[in-house]
Amino acid sequence: MTDPPGETRRNSSAAAEQQEQPGEQASLRGFIERIAKVERLVRVEESTHWRFDIGRITRDSKEPLLFENIADYPGQRVFTNGLRDIRLIGLALGMEQEASREELIAEVRRRASNPFNPKFVETGPVLGNTVEGSHLNLMALPIPHWNENDCARYLGTWHLNVTKDPETDARNVGVYRMQLLGPNQASVNTSPESHLALHLEKSEREGRALSMAVAIGVGEAIIMAATAACPYGMDEYELAGGLQQRAVELLRCPGVNLEVPANAEIVIEGFIHPHIRVQDGPYFDYTGTTNTNRGAFLFEATRLMFRNDPIFRGTSIGVAGAEDHQIFALLAELQLLDFHRSSVKKHIQDSVLKQRLLRWTRAGT
Numbered sequence: 001m002t003d004p005p006g007e008t009r010r011n012s013s014a015a016a017e018q019q020e021q022p023g024e025q026a027s028l029r030g031f032i033e034r035i036a037k038v039e040r041l042v043r044v045e046e047s048t049h050w051r052f053d054i055g056r057i058t059r060d061s062k063e064p065l066l067f068e069n070i071a072d073y074p075g076q077r078v079f080t081n082g083l084r085d086i087r088l089i090g091l092a093l094g095m096e097q098e099a100s101r102e103e104l105i106a107e108v109r110r111r112a113s114n115p116f117n118p119k120f121v122e123t124g125p126v127l128g129n130t131v132e133g134s135h136l137n138l139m140a141l142p143i144p145h146w147n148e149n150d151c152a153r154y155l156g157t158w159h160l161n162v163t164k165d166p167e168t169d170a171r172n173v174g175v176y177r178m179q180l181l182g183p184n185q186a187s188v189n190t191s192p193e194s195h196l197a198l199h200l201e202k203s204e205r206e207g208r209a210l211s212m213a214v215a216i217g218v219g220e221a222i223i224m225a226a227t228a229a230c231p232y233g234m235d236e237y238e239l240a241g242g243l244q245q246r247a248v249e250l251l252r253c254p255g256v257n258l259e260v261p262a263n264a265e266i267v268i269e270g271f272i273h274p275h276i277r278v279q280d281g282p283y284f285d286y287t288g289t290t291n292t293n294r295g296a297f298l299f300e301a302t303r304l305m306f307r308n309d310p311i312f313r314g315t316s317i318g319v320a321g322a323e324d325h326q327i328f329a330l331l332a333e334l335q336l337l338d339f340h341r342s343s344v345k346k347h348i349q350d351s352v353l354k355q356r357l358l359r360w361t362r363a364g365t
């Protein structure tokens, strides 16, 4: 990877590298390897631009894509479309490729009702490189400008937002989109009913910032769990452990009281400013139209950590069957889809889902 400008501390790390093996099976890298083994990985070797190319190629394709030659970012990679169909979802969860959709859903249902406690580890590959303070520049990451209809580059499209309830310390892990606003700032777009919004509300009552960690390039089971409707206070890492049939290995962040997957590709520590709202969007969303949130939160990054040669994970949505639709459809069948009490969203998602389910029936997959 080209180093982010400023001082990147490389943690001399036979130790960190050796740690790559144990959890690798459940990591994004392990998943990409499995996709390559079943000969579905499309390596995009020709030069692609982070501005529009990566997003357009992602939306036009139904295959998992590893972009290996990104303009302005020599040596860096972006992965998209990992969960673009039900077989890939099965592969992400380590299931038989021959399983039918019904068998797969039944197995996911069984796993979802048997959560695993996460396991703490002392070190992990994401601790390999650290940039902090005034040296931090998020634009050193190959963050795509996914769609011509988006107002800017989006840092968070397929990632985790980790926060804690300031009163009870209960953790929440969710997926809330994040627009890049500057070298160390991004918006956080949440519905008012989201658990992250509840955490911020509590810390704002005390006039305090809310610590947040963003993990990019994590095992896909954790993304599925983070998007599922878990009751307030339930730990999404436990659900993820159930889905992947192995405890999620967690690292305590060095600078904030939060835990992130040890095998994440990239982790950003920081905080949400209290009582500040910014505009997020226009963003081309899952409905196939743009939306704007003028009341989004303002995240400030304080530390960037990444594995050697990190793989940036994101996605481009807004087309039927995009990978977010695949997750929504799966969660809907498991009754784990949440609309945060928005009847409009429920209506839109129901119709989107209905189309997808009809298509699956026709395709017989």
Ligand SMILES: Cc1cc2nc3c(=O)[nH]c(=O)nc-3n(C[C@H](O)[C@H](O)[C@H](O)COP(=O)(O)O)c2cc1C
Residues within 6 Å of the ligand: 157, 158, 172, 173, 174, 175, 176, 177, 178, 189, 190, 191, 193, 194, 195, 196, 226, 227, 228, 229, 230, 324, 327, 338
């Ligand atoms: C790709 C993707 C992007 C999402 N973006 C957002 C978002 O920007 N804001 C939001 O409130 N929910 C978003 N969601 C849905 C939430 O992840 C989901 O509602 C989750 O259950 C929220 O967690 P919570 O109930 O703990 O707040 C997104 C889901 C996916 C799959």
